Amino acid sequence: MKRVLLFQSYQEKLKIPYATFLVFQSCAVGVGGGDGVGLAKYFMYDGQCENGESVFTLNEDMSAEGKYTECCLNLNMNSSIEERRLTFEEMAPNWDKISENVGYKGHLLCVEAFDRAVSSTDVYPNSTKNIKILDVGAGTGGIGEMLKSRGYTNVDALDISQEMLNLAASKNLYKKLICAPLTDTHMKEIETAEYDVVLCGGVIAYGQTPPGAIEQCARFVKPGGLFIFTVRCETFDPEGHNYGATCQKLEESRKWKLIQKEKREQHSNPNEERFRYSYLITYKILQ
Numbered sequence: 001m002k003r004v005l006l007f008q009s010y011q012e013k014l015k016i017p018y019a020t021f022l023v024f025q026s027c028a029v030g031v032g033g034g035d036g037v038g039l040a041k042y043f044m045y046d047g048q049c050e051n052g053e054s055v056f057t058l059n060e061d062m063s064a065e066g067k068y069t070e071c072c073l074n075l076n077m078n079s080s081i082e083e084r085r086l087t088f089e090e091m092a093p094n095w096d097k098i099s100e101n102v103g104y105k106g107h108l109l110c111v112e113a114f115d116r117a118v119s120s121t122d123v124y125p126n127s128t129k130n131i132k133i134l135d136v137g138a139g140t141g142g143i144g145e146m147l148k149s150r151g152y153t154n155v156d157a158l159d160i161s162q163e164m165l166n167l168a169a170s171k172n173l174y175k176k177l178i179c180a181p182l183t184d185t186h187m188k189e190i191e192t193a194e195y196d197v198v199l200c201g202g203v204i205a206y207g208q209t210p211p212g213a214i215e216q217c218a219r220f221v222k223p224g225g226l227f228i229f230t231v232r233c234e235t236f237d238p239e240g241h242n243y244g245a246t247c248q249k250l251e252e253s254r255k256w257k258l259i260q261k262e263k264r265e266q267h268s269n270p271n272e273e274r275f276r277y278s279y280l281i282t283y284k285i286l287q
Helices: 006-014 020-027 034-039 083-104 106-118 142-149 162-169 213-220 243-252
Strands: 002-005 044-047 054-058 132-135 157-160 176-179 196-206 221-232 256-265 277-285
Touching: 020 157, 083 162, 106 142, 106 196, 106 221, 106 256, 132 142, 142 157, 142 196, 157 162, 162 176, 196 213, 213 221, 213 243, 221 256, 243 256, 243 277
Parallel strands: 132 157, 132 196, 157 176, 196 221
Antiparallel strands: 002 054, 044 054, 221 277, 256 277
């Protein structure tokens, strides 16, 4: 924490949208209420200089470079695909830092479950390093890096943000980069039963993807293949959200078979406590 003068360079440093910054300037003294209520996490009013310039305490840990943005936290089922895309485009340059600060573990969990599944001949016989894998919500390549270190080279990436994929491309992790949103409608970019394994860490969440996106991911996988994903508990558990019900429906229709489901910590330092725990789920596709 440190005291700073409030001027435009801090708007640029924190990557606060300029229109929002102007609103904040106009109500800075009343930062705790009104239009400034959502911005108190950036500054606390700390008096004025002799020249009348406002002085604030800057909470650098809560800058846009530190944790998920307010736009990300406020995504909901009424958010448009374009709003979702822009949200992740905005975070892309700082994504690795954000992931570190919130203690994100989605990629670690997915690859842990993947390692466990492919090492079991009962779950996935005849595994090779050349199996075709899709990393859904690849971001800057967290899962891709771990797969590459294990010798898997036939891996594609799907993400809603081209900026994220550009950063992943610089690491030479994927064969193909697909920039498209994960939705509940048929994706022309991906054929039915195109992949042996689909991994999806931290993407299936209320406000980010509809429940029907789970069925699309299942469609991507060949019979006998695996779909491994994390889903926040606060997304999966409520009946009204239909994520758990969608998974149950696919089990009952014999589309897939549940291999393992466990509650795990996905964020060790989340913006909000509701983001801490997720289910780590492995399904085997039957048809």
